[in-house]
Amino acid sequence: MRRFVVVGHKAVTTGDFKLDDIAGGAGRLDILVRCVNSAFFLSHDIRKDTELFLVLQGGCDPPKTVRFAGSELRYLNPDERSTSALIRNALMKRVGEGEERSSPGIYVSKASFADVIGALSEKGGMVYLREDGADVRAGGLPPDPVFVLSDNVDLTEEEERVLLGHGAMEVSIGPHSLHGDHCIVIAHNEMDRSPP
């Protein structure tokens, strides 16, 4: 299994945002929906062996985590607007202690970054994608990697502490610093080329 965790530091946590304004009023939700696209889409298929966690930390009800399970996903289209609508549906759900399902393969909870990383560290090896890490082509990715990325700002010191506390390896995907969704494409390509 491949997993991706993307932190949206200012991303909305309630469903009252406009689909016409996901890059503005929704706290750069556009960045996160592009990560959904690159985590799951093959040319004519969905990556069923992938799970994506969007950790939303802005808006009126932080934190919330929206989880996408590739093996169960339905109704996912590649465009930003329709994916934003799926996330909005999830954020309209009343959330209690556990996870709530909002549509097939999409779940929402009150999990924080530390909650998500803590839970996933028992399922795979943490991989912190950052410019000054070791080259991804040098090998050594864990068999069930959990790739962790940030949005348009870096992880906070506290988030880094949590992640490195779980033994994350620091990996770079190439000579340039790229957007999160582009990093996901390259991470997938690397895994596709060296199946466990």
Place this chain on the structure above:
Amino acid sequence: MRRFVVVGHKAVTTGDFKLDDIAGGAGRLDILVRCVNSAFFLSHDIRKDTELFLVLQGGCDPPKTVRFAGSELRYLNPDERSTSALIRNALMKRVGEGEERSSPGIYVSKASFADVIGALSEKGGMVYLREDGADVRAGGLPPDPVFVLSDNVDLTEEEERVLLGHGAMEVSIGPHSLHGDHCIVIAHNEMDRSPP
């Protein structure tokens, strides 16, 4: 210089489409705007050494080609909606014999696929991205590559004939068939790693 040519077989060629419906009414324009994003965006910069040609073949006034010149681009944001608006502005321009500029770095013309490929074949080596090509990591990419991709359907036989007639090498970016925008990310990564 790196160049990308993406064919939109059903993509609109006039500016009378709705920004809320780029995946439907605009003939899968969503696919092409995602290619704009991956052709130009670095984390905090624009790739100035890149040019992108969107060859639009649907709608009421085909063909049209919208050219993006990285070295001149302004007002480009990563989200699909705002890029679609830039393309719509270009398609609203009255076009005669040559190219018209619609905003900094964005040009529109009546050039066909054959026109674009013919002109670019004098500037660099053609690279046809396709599943059954040679692995991109095997090396041998030309120093000024012109990567040619299609939208959600394959190039037509006639388009293939034009492309192969200009000596295109056939290259695969990995074990799976991917969306065009994802292919562009990987092509850039490969070029970033082996500068000419």
